[in-house]
Amino acid sequence: MIWIAFFVLIALLLFLDLGVISHTKSAQNPWFWTIFWIGAGLIFTIPLYFIYENNWINTDQLLLEDLDGLQASLKYLSAYLMEKALSLDNIFVISTIMVYFSIPKSAQHKLLFWGILGAIVFRGIFIAAGVILLNKIHWMKFVLGLLLLFTAFRMMKKSKESNDLSQNKTILFLKKLLPVSRSHISDKFYIHRMGVVAVTPLMIALIFIELTDILFAIDSIPAVLAITSDAFIIYSSNIFAVLGLRSLYFVLAEALEQFKELHHSLVAILIFAGFKILLGDWIHINELLSLAIILVCLGAGVLASRIRKKPSKPFPEGSGS
Numbered sequence: 001m002i003w004i005a006f007f008v009l010i011a012l013l014l015f016l017d018l019g020v021i022s023h024t025k026s027a028q029n030p031w032f033w034t035i036f037w038i039g040a041g042l043i044f045t046i047p048l049y050f051i052y053e054n055n056w057i058n059t060d061q062l063l064l065e066d067l068d069g070l071q072a073s074l075k076y077l078s079a080y081l082m083e084k085a086l087s088l089d090n091i092f093v094i095s096t097i098m099v100y101f102s103i104p105k106s107a108q109h110k111l112l113f114w115g116i117l118g119a120i121v122f123r124g125i126f127i128a129a130g131v132i133l134l135n136k137i138h139w140m141k142f143v144l145g146l147l148l149l150f151t152a153f154r155m156m157k158k159s160k161e162s163n164d165l166s167q168n169k170t171i172l173f174l175k176k177l178l179p180v181s182r183s184h185i186s187d188k189f190y191i192h193r194m195g196v197v198a199v200t201p202l203m204i205a206l207i208f209i210e211l212t213d214i215l216f217a218i219d220s221i222p223a224v225l226a227i228t229s230d231a232f233i234i235y236s237s238n239i240f241a242v243l244g245l246r247s248l249y250f251v252l253a254e255a256l257e258q259f260k261e262l263h264h265s266l267v268a269i270l271i272f273a274g275f276k277i278l279l280g281d282w283i284h285i286n287e288l289l290s291l292a293i294i295l296v297c298l299g300a301g302v303l304a305s306r307i308r309k310k311p312s313k314p315f316p317e318g319s320g321s
Contacts, residue, residue, distance in 0.1 A: 002057040002232070010239055013040070014117065030250035037244025041080050044240055045073045048233070057232060065230040074287035075228040076237050081294050082227065083241035085269055086220045088262055089155070091249050093212050100165040101205045107187035111202060112246040115209040119217075119245075122210070123238050126217045131231045141277050144222040148274030151219045152267045170211060174204050219270070226273035226280075227290055261308060265301030269294060 051057050053069025067075065094112070097103075103111060133140045165171055174180075179198040181191055189203040224234050252259065272293055276285055285293075 002051060006232075006236060010120070010243075013243060030247040033247035034244055034251050037240075037247060038084075041084070041237075041240035041244065042077075044236065045076055048076050048236070049073045064232060065228060067230065071287055072230070072233060074291055075230065076233045078227045078287060078291040078294055079224045079233060079237035080241055081291070081298070082223055082269060082273070083220060083238050084244075085262075085266055085294070085298055086216070086223065087241055087245055087248070088252075088259070089266055090213065090216055090245065091252055092263075094209060094249055096165060097205050097208060097212075101201045103202065103205060104187075107202055108250075109246065110187045111206055111209070112249060114206055115213065116242055116245055118206075118210045119213045119242050120239055122214055123217050123221070123242070124235060126214075126221045127231060127234050127238065130221045130225055131229055131234065134225055134229050141225075141280065144225055145274045145276075145278035148219075148222050148226070148270050148277065152270035152274065155263070155267050155270065168208075171204065171208060174207060178204070180204060222277070223270055223273040226276040227287075259302070259305045261304035262298070262301040264304070265297045268297045268300075272297070 049069035049072065051069075052067050052072035057064065094115075098108060130144070134144070179196060181193070181198045181200045187202065188200055189206065190197055190199045221234070221238075224237065228234060276290070
């Protein structure tokens with residue numbers, strides 16, 4: 001019953017995002033909606049507390065932990081902040097995609113909405129698979145821990161690489177596989193021309209964003225599994241972190257250069273999550289300490305970014321595909 005109520009809530013929030021916000025002047029105020037979505041994610045700790053404190057959800061199920069209200073709330077907050085932090089790396093990639101494909105601003109809201117909707121579906125699949133594997137196979141946690149450490153190493157290496165997508169193999173393959181229109185037609189994903197159906201660059205960008213989010217999910221889901229193996233907490237924290245991604249993009253798109261040091265915070269969080277999984281049988285880190293470590297990592301990244309701040313450049317309109 002709780003799962004059904006949660007899915008209804010998410011459906012209402014998505015309707016609010018697509019059916020209301022996108023068609024009002026308030027959509028032009030991403031700061032307001034970023035605060036709104038972050039507030040919604042944080043406020044969800046209140047009903048979550050009562051759900052677990054009063055056993056309104058069946059904790060005897062395989063995919064749930066036996067937690068009291070305070071434990072569940074702290075685990076949710078840790079998972080939410082971790083996912084929100086890791087979603088910043090998503091925004092760096094999305095901004096690169098927007099520039100490369102010269103996505104007009106009028107189409108960016110639609111692209112991000114469908115990208116987020118796909119993320120909600122794919123993350124649900126990965127969360128279910130990850131929790132089942134973790135509960136069924138004891139040594140799987142060592143695989144997940146090593147995967148997180150590998151991801152942290154790859155992220156450190158990636159920070160030194162170029163974000164040029166002109167030679168990206170996935171994009172080149174998609175352009176060969178699908179008939180692609182050379183120009184954007186309003187905010188259409190495909191067009192009919194001379195009896196042929198062709199996708200627009202907007203569709204290629206959407207497919208690439210979805211594939212990218214799958215890769216991010218492979219990285220981020222194991223990180224949250226270091227905090228908890230409770231499927232409801234993992235999924236709800238993931239969804240609330242993803243829901244505000246669209247407005248957060250428009251807030252940060254022109255200021256990404258000012259937050260580059262946050263990249264190192266994400267690496268530190270992944271390393272912490274990796275060791276927490278690997279050493280979990282011998283060293284127990286409680287919910288409050290996990291939350292504090294994540295907050296310290298994020299705070300250090302923000303502080304370092306402010307100290308090393310350089311004059312920001314306007315966000316480019318695009319370079320073409």
